[in-house]
Structure formats: structure tokens, C-alpha cells
Amino acid sequence: MKKILPILIVVGALCATPLLIILSFLSASSVFAQVDSLGVAVPIQIEGDTQGGDIICSEEGGLTLCNEIYQPSMYGVITEEPPIALESPDFDGPLAITTGEAIVRVSTINGTIAVGDIVTSSETPGVGQKATVNGFGLGVALEAFDSASTEDVGEILVSINIHPISSFVGSRSNLVSNIRQALSSPVVAPLDSFRYLLAFVVALISFALGFIYFGRVVRSGVEAIGRNPLASRTIQVTIIINIVVTIVIVLTGLAIALLILIL
Known part of the structure; x- marks a missing residue:
């Protein structure tokens, strides 16, 4: 009996080991299934x-x-x-x-x-x-x-x-959203922030030059007509030409600003 007892213990341990491994695996799987x-x-x-x-x-x-x-x-x-x-x-x-x-x-x-x-x-x-x-x-x-x-x-x-x-490069599906995002995160997208800022400055300068030039042309034209009424038609044609030049200046500035945003 004393010789059989150790053999039974060894056999029991060998049989129980796979069962314990399976139970441990199922328990671990259950735990990990609940983890999110x-x-x-x-x-x-x-x-x-x-x-x-x-x-x-x-x-x-x-x-x-x-x-x-x-x-x-x-x-x-x-x-x-x-x-x-x-x-x-x-x-x-x-x-x-x-x-x-x-x-x-x-x-x-x-x-x-x-x-x-x-x-x-x-x-x-x-x-x-x-x-x-x-x-x-x-x-x-x-x-x-x-x-x-x-x-x-x-x-x-x-x-x-x-x-x-x-x-992300060249993403411009929503210009207003991109401008807001670039200005709110200048460190994240410094190139985008600089591009939007440069476009704004160019557009602002073109409008300023256009209005200043337009005001001077109109004022000088009125003064010229007052001094020489006989040449009013020629002066009016000159004023119209200058107005067209002013519009071209403004449109050119806006086009440059748009190119800065697109390219």
C-alpha cells in the first residue's frame, strides 16, 4: 500500500494539471472579455x-x-x-x-x-x-x-x-473651417497659418490701394472739370480709365490672395 500511494499521487497530479490549465485559460479569457x-x-x-x-x-x-x-x-x-x-x-x-x-x-x-x-x-x-x-x-x-x-x-x-x-497636405474642403483651425493651432500647422495670414494681408493691401487710388482720381477729376469745363468730356474719359485701373488692381490682389490659399 505504501508503494502504491506515491504512484496514485503522481497520476492524480498529472491528470489534474491539464484541467487546471484549461480552467485558468477560461478564467483569463473571461476577464479579458470584460476589459474595454x-x-x-x-x-x-x-x-x-x-x-x-x-x-x-x-x-x-x-x-x-x-x-x-x-x-x-x-x-x-x-x-x-x-x-x-x-x-x-x-x-x-x-x-x-x-x-x-x-x-x-x-x-x-x-x-x-x-x-x-x-x-x-x-x-x-x-x-x-x-x-x-x-x-x-x-x-x-x-x-x-x-x-x-x-x-x-x-x-x-x-x-x-x-x-x-x-x-495632411492640401486639405481644403472647407475654407472657413481650415482658417479657423489653422489660426487656433499655429504651432500645429505653421505653414497653413502663415498662408492664410499672407492671403489676408495681400487682399487688405489691394483693397486699400484701390480705394486710395480711386479717391484721388475722383477728386482730381472733379477739380480738373471745375478748372476747365470745356475739357470735361476728356476728363471724364480719363476718370473712367482710372476707375478701370483701380478695379484691375483690386481684382489682381484678390487673385493673388486666392492663389496663395490654393497653391
């Missing part, structure tokens, strides 16, 4: 209701849901099931992840999101969109998202890496 992010989450204080996947920004009054396109103050993403969280027993607020991977709420308001596209904030509070121009980005999409309605909101996995975007 990859990284260390930190507790935050934020006003208003939030949900997992919301993009949050850090403003002067504290953390809030991002509600602007390419918002430079992006802070991170709300996560509900992080693998690691630096929680406090006395704190019962939401958790946020600032780097790593996280589920993010997105829409197709700026186009279909493909794997590898840069995701940024949008005008819908807490919801992201596809980035198509230079500005600030939240991270890179690890999953695709498409919807027939731009109002639909879905969830995709995003590699969080908040940073300035400067890889």
Missing part, C-alpha cells in the same frame, strides 16, 4: 453624465466632454472596465485612460472610419470622428466603423496617442 481598454486608468472628476468611450477635454473649469473639432485640450477617454485602475476607496467617480488602447464612441459625420485612420474630437459632445485636416488627434483607429446615418454613434477600439497632426 488596455492601459492604466485614473480616477477623474467631471461634471455631467458620462459613459464609457466618451472623449474628455481639460478646460479651465475642469474636465468636460469634448465638443469641438480637433480640440487641442483633449485629455483622454472614459473607460468602464480597465485592466488596471489607480482607484481610491473614497472616490466613486469615472475612470479615464490617457494612453494605451480604449473603446471610443465615434460617428461618420466626417466620413467612414477605416483601420489606420486618425480619430479626433467632434462637435457632438464626447463623440469622435475621422480626422481629415491638420489639428489635434486622439489616436489611430484599430477597428473600422461605417454607418448610413451620420447621427449613429458606434464604438471602436482606438490606440490612444493625443498629439498634433501635420501629415
